[in-house]
Amino acid sequence: MVVTGDRLDSTFAALADPTRRAILARLASGEASVTQLAAPFAMSQAAVSKHLKVLERAGLISRGRDAQRRPSRMEGKALADATEWLERYRKIWENNYQALDELLEELTRDATKRGRGTR
Amino acid sequence: MTTAGTMQITLPSDRAIAMTRTFNAPRSLVWDAWTKPELLKRWMGVRNDWTFAVCEIDLRVGGAYRFVWRGPQGDMGMGGVYSEVAPPERLVSTEKFDHAWYPGEATNEIVLLEREGKTVCATIVRYESKEARDGVLQSGMDQGMSEGFDKLDEVLAAEVQK
Numbered sequence: 001m002v003v004t005g006d007r008l009d010s011t012f013a014a015l016a017d018p019t020r021r022a023i024l025a026r027l028a029s030g031e032a033s034v035t036q037l038a039a040p041f042a043m044s045q046a047a048v049s050k051h052l053k054v055l056e057r058a059g060l061i062s063r064g065r066d067a068q069r070r071p072s073r074m075e076g077k078a079l080a081d082a083t084e085w086l087e088r089y090r091k092i093w094e095n096n097y098q099a100l101d102e103l104l105e106e107l108t109r110d111a112t113k114r115g116r117g118t119r
Numbered sequence: 120m121t122t123a124g125t126m127q128i129t130l131p132s133d134r135a136i137a138m139t140r141t142f143n144a145p146r147s148l149v150w151d152a153w154t155k156p157e158l159l160k161r162w163m164g165v166r167n168d169w170t171f172a173v174c175e176i177d178l179r180v181g182g183a184y185r186f187v188w189r190g191p192q193g194d195m196g197m198g199g200v201y202s203e204v205a206p207p208e209r210l211v212s213t214e215k216f217d218h219a220w221y222p223g224e225a226t227n228e229i230v231l232l233e234r235e236g237k238t239v240c241a242t243i244v245r246y247e248s249k250e251a252r253d254g255v256l257q258s259g260m261d262q263g264m265s266e267g268f269d270k271l272d273e274v275l276a277a278e279v280q281k
Contacts, residue, residue, distance in 0.1 A: 016250040097140050099162035104144035
C-alpha cells in the first residue's frame with residue numbers, strides 16, 4: 001500500500017459530494033475561476049469556494065497564485081491513486097471468485113468420487 | 120439468473136453495496152469455502168505475489184476472525200467479529216481493515232441460496248455512512264450506475280489516459 005489511508009479518506013470524502021464531482025468534471029476540460037465555476041450552479045461564489053477548499057485539501061485540485069482570479073486546476077494524482085486502489089479492489093473480487101470457481105469444481109469432483117466409492 | 124460467472128453489483132440502500140455471483144456447486148460446499156481456513160486460504164486474496172499469512176476463524180457468534188495477506192509491498196490485514204452464524208445460509212460479521220481505506224467499520228453479510236444445484240452467493244457490505252459507501256463506489260466498481268457517477272467516470276477515464 002503506497003497510498004496512506006488518511007489521504008484516501010480525504011479524497012473519498014471530497015468525492016462523495018455531487019457538486020464537487022461536477023466541479024471536477026468541469027475542471028477536467030481546463031482551469032477555471034470561481035466565477036466561471038459558480039455559473040452553472042445555483043450557488044454563491046462563497047459556497048463554491050468552500051467546495052474548492054475541500055477539493056484542494058484532498059489534493060484533487062490546485063489553485064493559481066493570481067490573487068484576483070486564483071484559477072483552479074485539476075490535479076490527477078490523488079484521483080488516480082484512489083481509482084487505482086479501488087479498481088484493484090474490484091479486480092480482487094473477480095479474481096477471488098474465479099479462484100473459488102476452481103476450488104469448488106475440485107471439491108465437487110471429490111465429493112462425487114467419494115459418493116460413488118461408498119455406495 | 121443462475122448463470123455462473125457473472126458478478127452483479129447493486130445498491131440495496133444508501134449505505135450498502137451488494138455483490139451477487141452464482142457458483143456451480145451446492146451451497147454446503149460454498150459455505151465451507153467461506154468458513155474453513157484451509158479452503159478460504161486457497162481462493163480469497165491469493166493471486167500473483169500475494170499469499171495468506173494469517174487465516175484464523177472462530178466460527179461462532181461473538182467469535183473473531185483475522186486475515187492477513189502478504190504481498191511484495193507488505194502486509195494487508197483485516198478482521199472482525201461474527202454476529203450471526205447460520206450454516207449453510209447466512210454469515211454476518213464486522214469488517215475493518217488495518218489500513219483503513221473507508222471511514223469507520225463495515226458489516227459484511229453473506230447469504231447463500233441454492234437453486235438447481237447451483238449457489239447464488241450474495242455479499243452485502245454495509246458502511247457506517249453514505250459517504251463511506253459512496254467513497255467506495257467512486258472506484259467505478261459499477262460504472263454507469265447513475266448520472267453523477269457517469270460524470271465522474273468521464274473524469275476518471277481522462278485521468279487514466281494521462
